[in-house]
Amino acid sequence: MSDYGFYLWGSYAVTFVLLFVEIIFLMKRKREAKA
Amino acid sequence: MNWFWYASPQTFYPLAGRVAPWFGGAALLLALAGLYTGFFVAPTDAQQGEVYRIIYIHVPAAWLSMFIYLVMAVWAALGLAFNTRLSGMMATALAPTGALFTFIALWTGSLWGRPTWGTYWVWDARLTSELVLLFLYFGFIALQAAIDDPRRADRAGALLAIVGAVNIPIIHYSVVWWNTLHQGASVSVTKGASMQSQMLAAMLLMALAFWMYSIAVTLVRVRCIIREREG
Numbered sequence: 001m002s003d004y005g006f007y008l009w010g011s012y013a014v015t016f017v018l019l020f021v022e023i024i025f026l027m028k029r030k031r032e033a034k035a
Numbered sequence: 036m037n038w039f040w041y042a043s044p045q046t047f048y049p050l051a052g053r054v055a056p057w058f059g060g061a062a063l064l065l066a067l068a069g070l071y072t073g074f075f076v077a078p079t080d081a082q083q084g085e086v087y088r089i090i091y092i093h094v095p096a097a098w099l100s101m102f103i104y105l106v107m108a109v110w111a112a113l114g115l116a117f118n119t120r121l122s123g124m125m126a127t128a129l130a131p132t133g134a135l136f137t138f139i140a141l142w143t144g145s146l147w148g149r150p151t152w153g154t155y156w157v158w159d160a161r162l163t164s165e166l167v168l169l170f171l172y173f174g175f176i177a178l179q180a181a182i183d184d185p186r187r188a189d190r191a192g193a194l195l196a197i198v199g200a201v202n203i204p205i206i207h208y209s210v211v212w213w214n215t216l217h218q219g220a221s222v223s224v225t226k227g228a229s230m231q232s233q234m235l236a237a238m239l240l241m242a243l244a245f246w247m248y249s250i251a252v253t254l255v256r257v258r259c260i261i262r263e264r265e266g
Contacts, residue, residue, distance in 0.1 A: 004086035004150050011089045011143040015096070019248065022135055026255055033262040 069240030123189025
């Protein structure tokens with residue numbers, strides 16, 4: 001794991017950060033659409 | 036149930052609001068089950084070691100990138116054929132999530148390629164056609180954003196979405212039609228799966244999780260679009 005940790009965790013971290021960011025942007029758009 | 040009742044944005048709006056949280060909840064539960072199976076149940080790969088576990092996000096993301104594009108093209112075609120307002124809104128709502136999964140497939144594939152192939156990127160048919168898919172999503176989003184009238188934007192975007200759908204079979208069969216560094220399909224309808232059953236279970240759970248997530252965010256986004264366009 002130690003040799004390839006960067007590749008494995010780099011994949012998972014970027015994936016879940018991007019999905020989280022999409023949700024944050026969507027919530028912001030939802031609030032603005034309701035305003 | 037009269038399905039045509041829900042073809043109107045006004046009637047679809049409350050339905051989408053009611054079901055979106057259920058899809059979001061299902062996505063979370065399936066992702067937890069998939070990650071647990073992938074990291075604690077599925078064994079270490081004999082050749083690649085632990086790094087193969089990238090497969091649990093890479094393959095589902097790649098599947099969703101193609102599937103979402105096809106669904107987007109179908110909605111776009113329905114919009115052109117029947118001139119329904121909801122069809123264009125659905126295609127518009129799907130594009131950002133499709134682009135996101137395409138980027139994730141490329142990113143995770145690149146990080147998986149470095150330790151296994153010795154390089155982050157090669158211009159082989161599978162990788163290049165997936166990159167073309169990302170540009171098609173960007174083109175669709177940019178084209179719609181460039182046209183002020185939403186109905187005209189829907190029609191212009193629909194043409195691009197339909198023409199671009201030809202890239203999907205090219206991505207899928209690229210590993211068959213050309214000699215590529217990318218491996219062949221891990222799961223085939225005709226040949227079954229070429230992987231260990233617990234690995235397959237984890238991958239399918241994550242694919243379902245991504246699918247449920249895509250439905251949830253698309254429904255929330257289409258509600259925003261309905262409010263923005265029709266008040």
